[in-house]
Amino acid sequence: MRQTWLRAFLPAAMSASRTERLLGCCGALVGVLVTGFLCTWLAGPAASTPMLIAPLGASAVLLFAVPGSPLAQPWSIIGGNTVSALVGVTCAQWIGDPLLAAPLAAALAIGAMFALRCLHPPGGAIALTAVLGGPAVTAAKYGFVLSPVALNSAVLMLAAIAFNNATRRPYPHAQQVSRSNPHETADRNPTERLGIRTEDLDAVMRDYHAVLDVSRDDLDELVQKAEMHAYRRRFGEITCADVMSRDVVAVQFGTPLAEAWRLLRRHDIRALPVLDPARRVIGMVSDVDFMRNAELDHFEGLGARFRQSIRRLTTVHAERPEVVGQIMPRTIRTVAETTHVAELVPLMADAGFRHVPVVDGHRRLSGIISQSDLIAALYRGGLNSEEAGEQRKAA
Incomplete structure (x- = not known):
């Protein structure tokens, strides 16, 4: 029992990669450095209060080491630090005894942050700084709230937005999730x-x-x-390489629209991967893209308008698309051969992809998976699961 109690004090293993740890350190260095220089420059040589407050280091830990935390979001740092400074200065002004003003400031700051939904741990330290920061902070009175607290917080937040997004770490983090239905109907995903x-x-x-x-x-x-x-x-390990179609009909960026449409009709397929000369996937063109290009959402003259859209132009300057590269979507999603088919479910069920190209280690096309291929894989996985269950019962 005692060993179990003592074990609770041991830290858990860190799941952050070395890259994440390095980014956290570098981000804090850049963020605090930029904040110090910029705030000192804005305040000018006549500034009577320190232009960097100590609790900003704790804010840097949150913004750069755990940018996905709700405690590290923009409203948390701006609102949390500012309201805590306001509470701390108020307690310092109205309560003469620092031993009473300091704990009351910390407690009220936490309550205010909860009420305003901007909980930010360094706010507690800022509330104490407003009470115990010394003559310079006390003399600044409510000016301490705006500068350096609000100014430091805003500059550090902007630095975090720039650094985290430059290093491909989304910031700010969305705090509310809304799974949209690709079909725009009342049904759930x-x-x-x-x-x-x-x-x-x-x-x-x-x-x-x-x-x-x-x-x-x-x-x-x-x-x-x-x-x-x-x-x-x-269901076991069923990868994309196990179920993909390998004999893939593909086109290039400059393939004429009429030729691409004939390929769709001849092979009775719904989409064609678009490849560069090295057979790397650069896009997908589907029958929907042809329909959208021909503006077939109107009913009059459908056949004539579609034939006109894919007919080769004879003039030098074309105002309408001639090749598949001009009508294919600019975004493309591919998967690796080793990807488990389970990872295709959100892509095809929620994101609305009907076909997903499969690429090898060099990003070259090796196959394609359609919704029917995914259904077959799921059915096969279900059969394997049932067989395994029967074998365990027989044993």
Whole structure:
């Protein structure tokens, strides 16, 4: 029993990669350095208060080491630090004894941050700084709230936005999740109909009755990945290479529209990968793209308008598209041969992809998976699961 109690004091293993740890250190260096220089320059030589406050180091830890935390978001740092400074200065002005003013300032600052939904741990330190910061802070009175607190917080936040997005770490983090339906109907996304729904997660979080230091979208993503891992354990390792179509009909950027349309009709397929000379996938063109290009959402003259859209132009300057590269979407999603088919479910069910190209280690096309291929893979996985269950019962 005593060993179990002592074990609670041991830290858990860090899951952050070396890259993430290095980015956290570099981000704090850049953020605090930029904040110090800029705030000192804005304040000028006549500034009577320090242009960098110590609690800003704690804010830097949150903004650069754990930028996905709800405690590190822009409203948390701006609102949390500012309201805490306001509370601290008020306590310092109205309560003469620092031993009473300091703890009261910390407690009221936490309450104010909860009320304003801007909980930020360094705010507690700022509230204490407003009371115990010395003659310079006391003399500044409520000016301390704007400069350096609000000014430091705003500059550090802008530095965090620039640095984190430059290093491909999304910031700010969305705190509310809305899974849109690609069909724009009242039905739920397909993966939500049988799995965990957003309201299920919301209900659990409401019943938790404590602060979770993880963003709503990160938690939702973790649950989805856990479901994918559970699926893989149940149905076995079925990769894209196992179920993809290998004899793929493809086109290049400069393939004429009429030729690409004939390929779709001749092979009775719905999409064509677009490749560069090295057979790397640069796009996908589908029958929907042809329809959209021909403006076939109007009913009059459908056939004539479509034939006109794919007919080769004889003039030098074309006002309408001639080749597939001009009508293909600019965004393309590919998967690797080793990708588990379970990871295709969100792409095809929620994101609305009907075909996904499969590429090798050099990003060259090696196959394609359609929605029918995914259905076949899921059916095969279900049969394998049933057979394994029967074998365990027989044993």
